[in-house]
Amino acid sequence: MQEQLRLQNQLCFPLYAVSKAVTRLYLSYLTPLGITYTQYVVFLVLFEQDGIRVKELGKRLFLDSGTLSPLLEKLEKQGYVEKGKSLDKRERIVTLTAKGKALEATLAPIPFQIASRLQLNEDEAKTLYTLSYRLLNQLEEDHE
Amino acid sequence: MQEQLRLQNQLCFPLYAVSKAVTRLYLSYLTPLGITYTQYVVFLVLFEQDGIRVKELGKRLFLDSGTLSPLLEKLEKQGYVEKGKSLDKRERIVTLTAKGKALEATLAPIPFQIASRLQLNEDEAKTLYTLSYRLLNQLEEDHE
DNA sequence: TCTAAATAGATTGCATACAATTTATCTATC
DNA sequence: GATAGATAAATTGTATGCAATCTATTTAGA
Numbered sequence: 047m048q049e050q051l052r053l054q055n056q057l058c059f060p061l062y063a064v065s066k067a068v069t070r071l072y073l074s075y076l077t078p079l080g081i082t083y084t085q086y087v088v089f090l091v092l093f094e095q096d097g098i099r100v101k102e103l104g105k106r107l108f109l110d111s112g113t114l115s116p117l118l119e120k121l122e123k124q125g126y127v128e129k130g131k132s133l134d135k136r137e138r139i140v141t142l143t144a145k146g147k148a149l150e151a152t153l154a155p156i157p158f159q160i161a162s163r164l165q166l167n168e169d170e171a172k173t174l175y176t177l178s179y180r181l182l183n184q185l186e187e188d189h190e
Numbered sequence: 191m192q193e194q195l196r197l198q199n200q201l202c203f204p205l206y207a208v209s210k211a212v213t214r215l216y217l218s219y220l221t222p223l224g225i226t227y228t229q230y231v232v233f234l235v236l237f238e239q240d241g242i243r244v245k246e247l248g249k250r251l252f253l254d255s256g257t258l259s260p261l262l263e264k265l266e267k268q269g270y271v272e273k274g275k276s277l278d279k280r281e282r283i284v285t286l287t288a289k290g291k292a293l294e295a296t297l298a299p300i301p302f303q304i305a306s307r308l309q310l311n312e313d314e315a316k317t318l319y320t321l322s323y324r325l326l327n328q329l330e331e332d333h334e
Numbered sequence: 335t336c337t338a339a340a341t342a343g344a345t346t347g348c349a350t351a352c353a354a355t356t357t358a359t360c361t362a363t364c
Numbered sequence: 365g366a367t368a369g370a371t372a373a374a375t376t377g378t379a380t381g382c383a384a385t386c387t388a389t390t391t392a393g394a
Contacts, residue, residue: 048294050301053234053250057315058212058304060322062231063252065209066381067329068202073382084350087206090197101372106197108207111373113351119374120349136359136372150192157194160202165328170321171201177310177318178204184309185211210351217352228380245342255343257381263344264379280342280389 071163075156084117092142093150099137215307219300228261237294241285243276
């Protein structure tokens with residue numbers, strides 16, 4: 047058996063598995079609110095930068111229009127966002143409605159609730175955060 | 191704006207994004223071979239433990255039958271695996287065919303090719319690996 | 335032994351992801 | 365001003381993930 051092919055010798059696998067496990071933890075808080083994890087991170091961006099182009103949203107979240115177009119359509123149908131026009135008619139501007147803005151207060155406790163469920167101390171969390179971002183940024187650079 | 195809701199203050203996000211980025215890197219090697227990332231990790235388990243129950247495969251990979259059933263069906267159609275019966279008639283035993291076994295040699299170089307693309311030193315990679323697994327194991331414990 | 339509860343795997347339904355393609359629009363260049 | 369190439373977003377097609385449900389089989393307890 048080729049040693050380097052053992053599952054336990056792959057760095058990719060814990061990254062893949064932990065990402066799914068963390069998403070599932072979020073879902074235990076988000077599903078009762080009727081939103082998904084991807085929708086959650088879309089809202090986080092919109093709370094920071096309301097009135098953003100779909101392209102910019104995709105850049106922040108590393109998602110393309112194939113994912114965002116149907117997702118935004120659903121959010122629009124549910125009354126959370128509106129997709130307005132831009133001067134450049136190719137672009138669409140995503141804006142939170144009042145209902146969408148109200149979600150910020152509803153979602154505010156979630157990061158604390160999640161943090162209380164993760165048994166990592168501050169150093170460990172920071173290290174995991176930093177290394178993940180370093181790897182992410184490298185891979186995204188290569189990707190361009 | 192609620193500080194704790196800023197995207198940059200979320201640990202979940204780099205985990206989510208880096209997992210997708212790493213998967214995409216693998217796909218650049220796997221797609222030419224006609225296999226997906228999830229199929230790849232299924233093969234890794236089968237190389238270690240040929241003739242495994244679907245349940246056990248799912249336990250190793252944190253995947254359920256909703257994902258594995260159609261995936262194994264495709265691998266069977268492509269001639270990589272066979273699904274045999276067990277004494278317990280509820281169970282199915284997954285076995286590599288000759289074509290499936292031959293894939294081990296084909297896949298063997300990939301971990302080296304991937305490693306050469308990741309600009310992490312050994313310590314960093316080990317830390318990322320360890321912290322990811324620690325978090326994963328915690329979350330999976332809670333999940334049960 | 336008979337049957338209720340548990341278990342394995344398949345199926346269904348929904349929501350991503352993302353490559354590739356399409357459509358509409360813009361921009362640079364002549 | 366006409367047009368080729370670039371760009372933004374939508375659409376298409378394929379493959380996950382996973383909760384919930386269904387079916388077949390096994391097991392445990394009265």
